Amino acid sequence: xxxxxxxxxxxxxxxxxxxxxxxxxxxxxxxxxxxxxxxxxxxxxxxxxxxxxxxxxxxxxxxxxxxxxxxxxxxxxxxxxxxxxxxxxxxxxxxxxxxxxxxxxxxxxxxxxxxxxxxxxxxxxxxxxxxxxxxxxxxxxxxxxxxxxxxxxxxxxxxxxxxxxxxxxxxxxxxxxxxxxxxxxxxxxxxxxxxxxxxxxxxxxxxxxxxxxxxxxxxxxxxxxxxxxxxxxxxxxxxxxxxxxxxxxxxxxxxxxxxxxxxxxxxxxxxxxxxxxxxxxxxxxxxxxxxxxxxxxxxxxxxxxxxxxxxxxxxxxxxxxxxxxxxxxxxxxxxxxxxxxxxxxxxxxxxxxxxxxxxxxxxxx
Ligand SMILES: Nc1ncnc2c1ncn2[C@@H]1O[C@H](COP(=O)(O)OP(=O)(O)O)[C@@H](O)[C@H]1O
Ligand SMILES: [Mg+2]
Numbered sequence: 206x207x208x209x210x211x212x213x214x215x216x217x218x219x220x221x222x223x224x225x226x227x228x229x230x231x232x233x234x235x236x237x238x239x240x241x242x243x244x245x246x247x248x249x250x251x252x253x254x255x256x257x258x259x260x261x262x263x264x265x266x267x268x269x270x271x272x273x274x275x276x277x278x279x280x281x282x283x284x285x286x287x288x289x290x291x292x293x294x295x296x297x298x299x300x301x302x303x304x305x306x307x308x309x310x311x312x313x314x315x316x317x318x319x320x321x322x323x324x325x326x327x328x329x330x331x332x333x334x335x336x337x338x339x340x341x342x343x344x345x346x347x348x349x350x351x352x353x354x355x356x357x358x359x360x361x362x363x364x365x366x367x368x369x370x371x372x373x374x375x376x377x378x379x380x381x382x383x384x385x386x387x388x389x390x391x392x393x394x395x396x397x398x399x400x401x402x403x404x405x406x407x408x409x410x411x412x413x414x415x416x417x418x419x420x421x422x423x424x425x426x427x428x429x430x431x432x433x434x435x436x437x438x439x440x441x442x443x444x445x446x447x448x449x450x451x452x453x454x455x456x457x458x459x460x461x462x463x464x465x466x467x468x469x470x471x472x473x474x475x476x477x478x479x480x481x482x483x484x485x486x487x488x489x490x491x492x493x494x495x496x497x498x499x500x501x502x503x504x505x506x507x508x509x510x511x512x513x514x515x516x517x518x519x520x521x522x523x524x525x526x527x528x529x530x531x532x533x534x535x536x537x538x539x540x541x542x543x544x545x546x547x548x549x550x551x552x553x554x555x556x557x558x559x560x561x562x563x564x565x566x567x568x569x570x
Contacts, residue, residue: 208250210319212236213243213266214258214285223256226312232319240264247277254322256315257302259286259293267293267300274301279329281322285310348408359401366394400528407532410466411519411539419544421456422464424490424497424564431468432488435476442476443483451491458567459544467540470533471501471560477524478505478558495566496546502559508552516550537562 209232214220217238224234235250237243240261247255255273259266270282284305286294294305303322306315370391373384409415432446439446475486484504491498508516515521517538522531541548545565552558 208233208235208252209254209323210234211243211246211250211252211255213238213240213255213261213269215239215261216258223315227319230316240266240269243269244272244276247273247280251277252280253326254281254283254303254319257282257284259284259290259297267297270297270302271300279326281326283318283322348411352405352409355401355405359398359405362394362401363398366391366398404530406466407470407530407536410463410536411532415460415462415466417460417463419458419460422459422461423456424454424499425450427461427464427468428488428490428499431465431472434469435472439476439486442480444476444479444486445484446472446486446488449487449489454490454492454497455566457497457564459540459564463536463540467533467537471537471562474533474560475501475503475505475558477528478503478507482506484557493563495568497564497566499562499564500559501561502557504557507554507556507558508550509554513550513552517548 210224210227212220212224212227212234214223214236215238220236220238224236227234235246235252237246241263243255243257244264257266257270257273261269266284266286270284273280273282281303282297282301284294284297284302285308286305288307291305291307294302294307297305303325304318306318370388373379373387373391379387428448428450432448435446472486472488479486482505485502486504487500487502489498489500489502491500509523512521512523517534518531519535520531521535522529524531538548541562541564547563548561550558550560
């Protein structure tokens, strides 16, 4: 369960009693007795509110406070202090504390301060989310514009390439090497055209312009058809795609076009990573509690340690310009998180990468 409140106080009996009373009010708590412990606890756990005593052994509360706020800006710090330290508590407000209370404090006043701090935290998170949303909305408009601009010429390009290819194939007598060059030029037109189409699909998905209506989807079927679609390319790369699917998977509820963009990108990433060396891509599905797990394991070049934390960022790509948009995994991330799932990656440079996705199943009727 998520911890609501971390109590930091060196008066052990007081701290424990306070935590017990808060628990009785339905709040989950953790207790530490000094500032260093508070910082290390927060590095490994999370909470909404820290009730911080000022007179702590080792690192003083007033020194702990800015460190908490710097590392965990949304954590609300409520200072609990003795009357003699009121001036320090006021200084604490300047350092980002939400409130201060003077001991002894009645339990009701403390609860009131906790509720205010919770509300303030929600407010801060909401305003951040609003900024994010408006950025996304702006991006959506941009994406739509780009999509509109690029779709028509791309379609013309694709059609023209096919037409010229037909013409050359049947009628015109050209020296063999010219013909070969022409064909390779045409292949380039087609590849680049496809690439543009792909970029457009990703921009649309990223801008949220893909039909977001969730539908019942059979994950295994979806994967099988995606793998089939990639068959020819995989063969060229000498990649063996192996599927191992759980037989008893229930349907999941997901926007199908978005799911398709996400899965295609994950598989494309694996294939890209095996370009030049070939290898194996294992795609597995399994059922675990109320989740459907998908895993994509490749024997590709892997991801550098320094990049591991960045691959889900929009526009992060290690691929050459024109080859990577850096949008694929950020689309996956948003889709998966949006439906309450998880997505994570494990990778060893030079050995391979496993991308795992955990999607919640709809509640059984
Ligand atoms: N299976 C994989 N093997 C190696 N690197 C990967 C793999 N999947 C993703 N990556 C890395 O993550 C980056 C971001 O992926 P993505 O968001 O799909 O953007 P793009 O594929 O357009 O570069 C890639 O550029 C690549 O460096
Ligand atoms: Mg990609």
